[in-house]
Amino acid sequence: MGDNANETENTGAQPSVVDSLLPGHIFYEERESATYARYVKSTYTKNGKVYHEYENLGRVIDERLGIFKNRKRGYFTFNMHSGYGDVDPQTNFAAYDKERLEYLNFGDAWLIDQLLKQLELGNILDNLCPHHVNTLKSLVCFRVAEHHSFDKAKDWYRKSYARILYPGAKLDSSSISKLHALIGREENYKKFFELYFDRLKLIKNARGQKSFPILIDSTGLPNGIKTYLTTCNNHNSVVSNEIRLIYVVDKDTKLPIFYRYICGNIIDNTTLINTINSLLQHKIDINLVIIDAGYSSSKNLKQLISSKIPFVTRLPHNRKEYKLLMENYGNNLELHENAVNFNDRTLYGQKVTVDIEGKKLYAYVMVDIKKKCDEQIRIERKYDDESDENINKKLQSAGKFILLSYDEYDTKEIIPLYYNRAIIEQVFDISNNFADLLPLGPHSEETIRGRLLIIFIATIISTYVSNELVGSKYSTSNAFYKMHHLGIKLYETAAIVEELTKEQNDILGHLKIVCDFPQERGNLLKKDSYLDKVKNEIKRKGRGRPKGSKNKDKTGVQAKTFFDSSVPPNRGRGRHKGSKD
Secondary structure (H helix, E strand, O other): OOOOOEEEEEEOOOEEEEEEOEEEEEEEEEOOOEEEEEEEEEEOOOOEEEEEEEEEEEEEEEOOEEEEEEEEOOOOOOOOOOOEOOOOOOOOOHHHHHHHHHEOHHHHHHHHHHHHOOHHHHHHHHOHHHHHHHHHHHHHHHHHHHHOOOOHHHHHHHEEOOOHHOOOOOOOOHHHHHHHHOOHHHHHHHHHHHHHHHHHHHHHHHOOOOOOOEEEEEEEOOOOOOOOEEEEEEEEOOOEEEEEEEEEOOOOOOOOOEEEEEEOOOOOOHHHHHHHHHHHHHHOOEEEEEEEEEHHOOOHHHHHOOOOOOOEEEOOOHHHHHHHHHHHHHOOOOOHHHHHEEEEEEEEEEEEEEEEEEEEEEEEEEEHHHHHHHHHHHHHHOOOOOOHHHHHHHHOOOOOEEEOOOOOOHHHHHHHHHHHHHHHHHHHHHHHHHOOOOOOOOOOHHHHHHHHHHHEEEEHHHHHHHHHOOOOOOOHHHHHHHHHEEEEEEEEEEEEEEOOOHHHHHHHHOOOOOOOOOOOHHHHHHHHHHHHHHHOOOOOOOOOOOOOOOOOOOOOOOOOOOOOOOOOOOOOOOOOOOOOO
């Protein structure tokens, strides 16, 4: 925002806010780390057009008191009652200038930055988007720490330690949309997973493992975006316009490792082969696939069998094998020798072999006692008007299901193995509740893909925190809430982090993060501030290029902050005096 006054512009737009005290209004605009303002005076012509006259007020020093600063007037006041005025000469202007950097919310941004390093996602983001990495990391940090839409990111950034960790991040709405589109390009989407899978393979090798046991499931993303991806879907008798999102989760680490998105009207069982083939293209060795009945079509089972990929799934009720097995083995399951205790549930099951697609597979005919009782109560209440024969059939099948596996397991092993599906359901919950998967805002495929990628990264971090806090008294949201209230006080030559509470110490202990705060370096106070050093350096190197020179100024000195050596580039002093640009 320039500081020259009396700029004029002809537009057909009407002012959004009109103050009755003066014929105009004050328009505020956020730019990077400061707020700027201008006075807009509107005049209506006889032909109905609007003539706007703009007068720049400059940087907002105190919005409540109406104090501004620009090069022409210096410090001054302006309000809709009396116009321009003088500032009290006793006002501490230095305090106003540094007010934004006196205190910042430290704990949540610092913790997420540590998690990015711990999970080595930070290096991946550095390589993925090197020219916009600070904006990207700030968005990921915001998505994990806050449960608000992206248009609140700038306000959060101004009050957060993230502005020190990731200086110069551009978090206005247009910049966020452009970043979504940038990282949402197909080449960047593929590049992220290449780097991420390389990291996952190293983790597996360190554990003496090479293969991935995976869980696959999908969820709907209802939205009103006008794109070919948004189509009508009927899923479990729920009809909506949606995009379908597929997640792949590693059973061992319980972390999401891959995602795909498809049109909302595509049936789940047609997506399994492409999802697995995408993983194979990244040279992911799969030793087990756990899927729900929705993926257990003949085509999918045949493909898994021919590819020799072990799997565990639930057999759909409409398959002939299900009906045959249930007729032969489903009536005498509740025997003591068939009992399986899993968590707080008791099940009874029997293992048999079955031939499907020319391969001998293992079927486990099961009945869940608790589920059986709940379903029988529901049947008696809901289907009271049907015939006795139909109701009896429903009562007999209540709580019963059949699991199907490629490899042979003991009946007591197959139940906890299949119920690992709860892991991926938890990941979807985390993605919805902590990474704010919905609502979808972008309006092009690239921006949708980029937004989903940021949410995917945030889901990785949130899922990791959730897994590490199992057994503690802290939930994921509670942990970040506690850490958010850990502040940092900034001085000209030092930064002091507030003392950790017992709860904050416990949270960091569960996450295996060492408390190495900037305050340790901040205690080494120096007599001269870095601002004084910069001034002296400028004097030593001279005043810059001579008058009339067309060469770029190469003598400007950038102040390296106490926290980070990377600072935004010197933008110079703006347009020259008298410029009409």
